[in-house]
Amino acid sequence: MGNRVSNWFKERINMEDLPFFRTPDYMYHVGDWLGALVAAAFFYTVISGLIILLYYDPAAGYQSTETIINKVPYGSVVLYSHLYGAYAMIILAFVHMFRNYFVGAYKKPREIVWILGVLMLALTLGASFLGYSLIGDVLAVSAVDVGAGILGSLGLSSLVPILFGNYSAGDYTRVLAMHIILVALIGLLFLIHFFLADLQYGMMPSRKVKDKAPAVYPKSEWQKFNPWWPRNFIYMMSLIFLTWGFILIIPNALVYFTFPQIANPFLNPKPAPPPNSPAAATVTTYPPWFFLFVYKIADFPGSVLVDMTIALFIPLIYLLVVPFIDRSPYLHPLKRRVFTWIGILMMIYLIQSSLWGDLAPGVPVSMSEILEVYLPPAIITGLGIFLIPWEKVSKGLSKGMSNPPTMLAFTFVTLAFASSMIYFLTTLSLASLATVISLGSIFVILAKLLTPYVMRAQQDENAVSVEEASKVLEKKKRIAQIIMIILFIVAIPIVVTMWTIPPTGYYSNLFGVDLGVLFLILGEEFSLYHYVVYKKPVEKEE
Ligand code: HEM
Numbered sequence: 001m002g003n004r005v006s007n008w009f010k011e012r013i014n015m016e017d018l019p020f021f022r023t024p025d026y027m028y029h030v031g032d033w034l035g036a037l038v039a040a041a042f043f044y045t046v047i048s049g050l051i052i053l054l055y056y057d058p059a060a061g062y063q064s065t066e067t068i069i070n071k072v073p074y075g076s077v078v079l080y081s082h083l084y085g086a087y088a089m090i091i092l093a094f095v096h097m098f099r100n101y102f103v104g105a106y107k108k109p110r111e112i113v114w115i116l117g118v119l120m121l122a123l124t125l126g127a128s129f130l131g132y133s134l135i136g137d138v139l140a141v142s143a144v145d146v147g148a149g150i151l152g153s154l155g156l157s158s159l160v161p162i163l164f165g166n167y168s169a170g171d172y173t174r175v176l177a178m179h180i181i182l183v184a185l186i187g188l189l190f191l192i193h194f195f196l197a198d199l200q201y202g203m204m205p206s207r208k209v210k211d212k213a214p215a216v217y218p219k220s221e222w223q224k225f226n227p228w229w230p231r232n233f234i235y236m237m238s239l240i241f242l243t244w245g246f247i248l249i250i251p252n253a254l255v256y257f258t259f260p261q262i263a264n265p266f267l268n269p270k271p272a273p274p275p276n277s278p279a280a281a282t283v284t285t286y287p288p289w290f291f292l293f294v295y296k297i298a299d300f301p302g303s304v305l306v307d308m309t310i311a312l313f314i315p316l317i318y319l320l321v322v323p324f325i326d327r328s329p330y331l332h333p334l335k336r337r338v339f340t341w342i343g344i345l346m347m348i349y350l351i352q353s354s355l356w357g358d359l360a361p362g363v364p365v366s367m368s369e370i371l372e373v374y375l376p377p378a379i380i381t382g383l384g385i386f387l388i389p390w391e392k393v394s395k396g397l398s399k400g401m402s403n404p405p406t407m408l409a410f411t412f413v414t415l416a417f418a419s420s421m422i423y424f425l426t427t428l429s430l431a432s433l434a435t436v437i438s439l440g441s442i443f444v445i446l447a448k449l450l451t452p453y454v455m456r457a458q459q460d461e462n463a464v465s466v467e468e469a470s471k472v473l474e475k476k477k478r479i480a481q482i483i484m485i486i487l488f489i490v491a492i493p494i495v496v497t498m499w500t501i502p503p504t505g506y507y508s509n510l511f512g513v514d515l516g517v518l519f520l521i522l523g524e525e526f527s528l529y530h531y532v533v534y535k536k537p538v539e540k541e542e
Contacts, residue, residue, distance in 0.1 A: 006230050020232065021202040022225035024217075025539040028235055028530070032203050034096040036236055039190065040243040041092055045085035046183065048078050049131075061136025061172035062274045069271070073503035077512035080251035080269040086128045088247050090290050093121050094350075101322075101343045104331035105204050107213035111323040113201070116193040118319045120186055125290060127182035132288045133167065133175050137272040141168065142285040144175075146295065153304035206541040212329040226534075234530045241523030245516045252512030262358055265289040286361055293350055296357030299365045311353075315346060334390045334445075341385045348377045348437050356430055373430045377438035384413070384442035393449065410446055417443040469537035477535070480528045487528075491521045 030037070055072050057064040068075040097117060100106065106114035129147070133140045144167050148160045165174025197203070201216050210216075217225075226232070251269040259267050265286045273279035287295045297311035298304065326339045333340040352373060393406050417439040424432040464472070498514040501507055 010229065020228035021198045022222045022227055023203070023232055024205075024225045024541075025534075025536060026206065026541045027203060028231075028534075030239070031099060033235070033239055034092065034099055035194075035197065036239050037243050038089055038092045038096050039194070040240040041085055041089035041247065042186065042190065043240075044244050044247050045082060045089060046187070048082035048085055049183070051078050052082055056134070056176070058134070058172040058176040059170075061134055061140075061167075061170055061175075062271075063136075065135050065137070065271055071504060074508060074511055075504070076255070077248070077252055077509055077515070080255065080509070081248045081512060083131075083269055084251040085247045086124075086131060087290075088243065089124055090128060092243075093117075093124055097121060097319075098343065098347055102333050102340065103204060103207070104213065104215075104326075104333075104336070106323040107215070107326070107329070107331065108323075109201055109214050109216065110197070110204075113193055113197045114323055115320055116189050116196075118316070120189050120193065122316060123182050123186045123189070127179055127186065128290060129288060130163075130175050130179040130182065133164070134172050134179060135271045136167075136170060136172060136274070138275045138277075138280040138283055139272045139285055139287075141275040143287045143291075146287065146298075150298065150304055150308065154308065207331055208541045211331055213331060215331060231530070231534055234526055234533075238523045238526035238530060241519045241526060243523075245518075245520035245523055248512050248516030248519060250516075252509040252516065255509045261286075265292065265358055286358070289354065289358070292355075292357030292361075293353035294357075295361060296353045296365075299360075299363060300370065301365070301367060318342070334385075337385050341382060344381050344385075344438075344441050345378060348381070348434070348441065349374065351437065352377070352430065352434060355433065359430075369430075373434055376431060376434045380435065380438035381441055384438075384445070388442075388446075390449075393446075406450075410450065413439070413443050413446055466537055473535060473537045477532045480532050484525055484528045484532075487521050487525055491518060494518055494521075 052068060052075075055064065055068050055075065065079070068079050070076075100114065100117070129143070133144045144164055148157075148164060151157060151159050151163075161174070163174070163178055165171060167175055202222065204215050205217055254267055254269055257267075261284055266289050272283050272285075286292075294308075294311045298307050300307050300310070322339065326336055328336045330336055333343075356373065388409060393409055417436070420432070420436040420439045424436040494514055494517060498511055498518075501511040501514065503511070
């Protein structure tokens with residue numbers, strides 16, 4: 001049956017000849033498909049946004065948000081998951097970017113793909129900020145007030161009416177227009193980004209195949225890989241449904257909890273009271289979590305221009321030009337240590353500043369506090385990256401795990417990391433957090449370096465012939481088939497009962513949780529089907 005459907009499409013649309021990138025067996029690994037996860041979150045957010053658009057009235061932002069939540073059937077399910085679709089897209093876009101940064105995917109010939117990605121991330125943050133403002137609650141108004149204030153201090157107050165219109169009177173028409181324009185721009189850039197990444201160069205080969213830029217498979221080699229249809233399609237469907245499942249389940253479950261103030265920016269999907277209401281006076285306002293870092297850096301001494309240069313302009317410009325300043329052809333992060341160091345610091349500073357913004361919003365910061373928070377990560381990761389003789393460690397590893405310098409380095413870093421955790425848990429200060437994160441990053445690099453050797457040692461120990469590997473795989477496939485049947489059975493009562501959930505009111509969000517679980521099951525079914533049909537006993541990185 002499956003084959004007949006597949007052949008039907010193959011014949012009609014010439015699926016096998018689609019010019020998409022052909023994929024080697026070893027690349028069906030989520031790390032190579034992070035962009036697809038971002039795209040899945042993007043599509044979910046666009047679809048749910050279009051549904052919300054049918055009911056949202058920008059001239060009465062807050063009231064229509066309330067109507068969608070309380071009166072429109074499943075309105076709150078769609079609205080909260082729209083918000084979390086955007087959150088997922090931001091988080092996944094950062095993960096996708098840092099992953100590509102550390103594997104050197106910004107190098108020749110992918111410079112344009114990278115630059116488009118940076119622009120898309122900036123647009124995603126902008127579109128999310130505008131979307132957050134559309135709620136029209138006291139948080140939204142205060143966030144836009146601060147944004148407008150920053151623009152004013154930069155001498156750009158003429159942009160305020162263009163970007164935000166008459167938001168202070170509850171009219172969000174302009175904000176909605178800008179929100180949609182930015183999303184359309186993301187969609188447009190995505191087409192070019194995807195066209196270049198997938199059709200022109202193909203995904204980055206493993207470093208074992210190409211350790212230097214330009215890292216591409218010659219087109220002649222592509223021919224031996226798997227065509228896009230049907231394998232990539234099936235794998236992609238599993239990723240899409242799994243992403244959509246989480247986007248639906250998380251906010252619709254979180255609705256039933258109340259959180260302490262510090263967790264609110266990250267976990268609370270519900271709107272706050274309307275501005276100028278008595279209830280609004282009792283609310284401690286906070287910006288959307290993805291701009292907490294900017295709001296905290298705005299508390300630094302110095303002018304707003306200096307603060308924004310530190311928070312936004314320098315990182316943005318750095319990311320745009322990094323393909324042109326990192327001239328080393330090597331892809332391995334430890335063969336371009338300065339850039340690796342900068343990348344790690346960017347990640348640490350982003351997390352630290354966001355947490356700081358959450359813990360002490362709007363509290364002015366002194367120079368000594370800045371040094372206390374930002375200097376330890378720079379020193380610790382710098383020492384770790386530049387002083388540890390990584391080449392010797394690698395060579396030591398290839399000789400065996402018991403090599404004394406390697407074991408000493410790993411033991412030392414592990415102990416230091418564990419002590420920093422105790423230090424953090426006993427002091428709960430930003431300085432101790434800085435220490436634990438930076439030692440943690442060195443620990444992760446070392447552990448990542450060690451893992452393949454540990455795995456290889458294990459594989460050598462239980463070295464098996466191809467026939468034996470095939471037998472083991474066959475057994476696993478049979479288990480996978482049984483799980484597929486169980487999941488199908490579990491899905492039946494969920495489908496049957498979810499329609500009994502009332503479409504509005506307190507319990508309506510359980511529908512979102514149920515739908516999310518169904519998406520997870522569907523995603524898992526696709527993933528298991530992919531495993532059963534395509535998994536080979538030995539998949540070499542060729
Ligand atoms: C914001 C929305 C984004 C979407 C929807 C998106 C989507 C994609 C997709 C579908 C691919 C194909 C390979 C894969 O699935 O990973 C890809 C590749 C790529 N993306 Fe993105 N991306 C986004 C943001 C970014 C950002 C922020 C960067 C970096 C600054 C970036 C840099 C790249 C690079 C360098 C590749 C090629 C990687 C390779 O060949 O292995 N993208 N992206």
